[in-house]
Amino acid sequence: MRKTWFSIMALVLIFSMTLAGCSSRSGENSTNTANNTNQGTTDTATKDDNTDQAKTDSGGEKIRLTVYSTITEPKNQEMMKSISDAFTKENPDITVEFQFPGAEYENILKVKMAANDLPDVFDTHGWAIIRYGKYLADLKDEPWAANQTDTIKPVVTDKAGKVYALVMSEAKDGISYNAGILEKYGIAPPTTFNELMAAAEKIKTESKGEVTPFFLSGIDNGMIGGFLDLYATSQYISPATNDAATLLDGSFDWKKWTALAQKLLDMQKKGLINKDVLTAKYTDMPQRFAQDKVAFVFGAPSFADDVYKVNKDTKIGIMPLTTMVDGDTQTFSGGERYTMGAWKDGKHLEASKKLIAFFAKTENMTTIANATKLPAGLKGVPSEHEFSKFYDQFKDIRVFPYFDRVYLPNGMWDVMCKTGTALIAGDVTPEQFADKMKQEYDRLRNQ
Template identity: 75%
Template sequence: MRKWGLSTHAVILMLLLVLVGCSQRSGGGDDNAKPSGSPAEPSGTATATPADSGSASTSTPDAGSGEKVRLTVYSTIGELKNQEMMKSIGAAFTQENPNITVEFQFPGAEYENILKVKMAANDLPDVFDTHGWAVIRYGNYLADLRDESWAPNLTDTIKPVVTDKSGKVEALVLSEAKDGISYNAELLAQYGIQPPATFEELMAAADKIKTDSKGQVTPFFMSGIDNGMIGGFLDLYATSMYISPQQNQADALLDGSFDWNNWTPLAAKLLDMQKKGYINKDALTAKYTDMPKRFAQGKIAFVFGAPSFADDVYKVNPNAKIGIMPLTTMVDGDTPTFSGGERYTMGAWKDGKHLEASKKLIAFFAKPENMSTIANATKLPPGLKDIASQHEFSPYYDQFKDVRVFPYFDRVYLPNGMWDVMCKTGTSLVSGQTTPAQFSEKMKQEYVRLRKQA
């Protein structure tokens, strides 16, 4: 017993010594030092390294205090020239606010996974792109921006997308997505075709192009390698079939009562397009990167989605004429629509240590001259009203400014994980390995399973 008592006293004494040592360290000035072994920042870079990004805000000065502040900004912008454009606006902000530096991260394909990890740790960047999920996924992590001076100027089509039921504005929308159909304007003029308004007219145009060109022009391009093109077609037209008509299935999809046999006609239309030769014969092996060259050479008439490939077309054919049009109707009595919402945004992490500086940065990007720069660089409509832009698609966005814009179908009406199911099963349908009815059954099974996991 005595031995046990001595040992206990010794252990207590050791613990006291450890606690004293810890209290001495906590008062030192080394708490904010970079952990040993973490990668060094590349010299001259304007982008934070992944190791730095999680600890971006290490002190709590006000934006105007004169004390140095570093803001990290995460963005989904992929084009190098547009990344440089964002950095240049950030540099202009720092010129006006010398105590605030701005460091950008452009993680590319890993963006979503990185942000999910950061959400789980409640350790997000000061400012980040919500890439279509401002309310649904990131709402609990974002500061309310409704009182910012730019907030009342959000466009009528984008405001509902980034505003929750309580009126909280989640993010500044730099660029608004409006996905419909991109088309080769010269080809349509050559074959005397007006941009179609209904799906039947679109199929008639496809048949005319295929027939009159003797198969030299493919009406539609899709890629099984980059199967988001096939999934994108289904996602766009799911809105036209089930959401945009006056009599729709929106409530049934939200409450889980949707009859998935209704998916079969949509799948059948895609398969019919493939069987009639309206889709490129090498759809299963072609890559998305094959498309711009063919488009530039006049071998493709229509591409579902936005003309984000335009600059690659111009590299091959500087004189190419690309048009954009809303998505055609699928149901009698309906009107054409766009699918979209957020494309590029800036939201502020509500628990960030530099929240006021973050809001100040976002307000700087919201200045009309900066929004115009972004619109002209991305060739997308801005998310604020009365922003001047001059690029080849501006007349189209002006022409269709009153066309309804619906959020992407999968983001609202399908549980997380269904996008991948739709893309892969759609590709299997085009390959002949899956029937339309089997596609519907697969969608039903995964919809039920993933809703339970949500």
């Protein structure tokens, strides 16, 4: 009896230890899973990762799509999220997680490309074919693809007909101007570079230096690079006789760059650029513009809302880039601004295409156009904002891809921005600038 009692107690003890062991391992697994999930992610991402395994009302697994965008304005980020919320209501089995990395966007995407682990949907920001092409699914069979604008179709469609991305907003960069200042001094929007310089001289002289014709920033030197990029197209690409072929095959005579660099330097020496160009920030410009202290800004009027915060009555106009060569016609530089492309190896490619198609709906494209104040990349999209009339007025103006994206190797943008700033600072001459461009062009092209 005593032996039997000990046998029973031994069995009970073994059974209890077995339960304790199972309970302990179960707890450890839960803790480790939670820790792994939280490492390197935000709370939102963790929440979405958990919902990835959630069940829909119909009992199926929920799909989570990750979307990366270059949009930086908070109000426009919320606008994009509101459209995706509407998509989720129609498609409760799909959740959408937006990421807006800001200045780190390109670096993050380069890392993801190297690992072949891209977001389900991502913004190609001007590099749909050249940089991201091999990672993107073909969207040519999507219902919206046949409705691309004539200016954007060649930018995101290759010779074989592959469509790389939906262009929600089409960039058309020329010159933004203070319409009130031009009216005050009786100046019509210039069409040639010489007319632009004459208008600048008139404004500087008649305002007794109170108005700066052009604003540039050496701190945010993309503004200096932007001037050079825009006018490189006008100087070397858009004229009937141009240097496009030699820039592509590597035989371009970089001594020709000296003339463009000299024009920028002349603008500074003549007092047509803000005197604090080397210390001014881009964020200084909207207030000065609103106070009628700046007449022209190279590029799109993406700063408009910041101007209106200071002076809601400021009148801003946009015009194509002035010609640089006699006999040429005006142009815009641009192509893709905000886009959606689908990662071809994504686990949820059909869901990604479905999301993109939802954003391509006319009502959603209209919302995006009105929010970004840019023309849509699809035909027949109505929009009403203060720049709509200008885009309608200039709808037939030629649009060229950004110069650096087609004709310069990767890495040259930074060279152009920094050396342009050094030129204004007096650290290099126009000739030395041209030599630097050739040296870096050859080096980066052969990497």
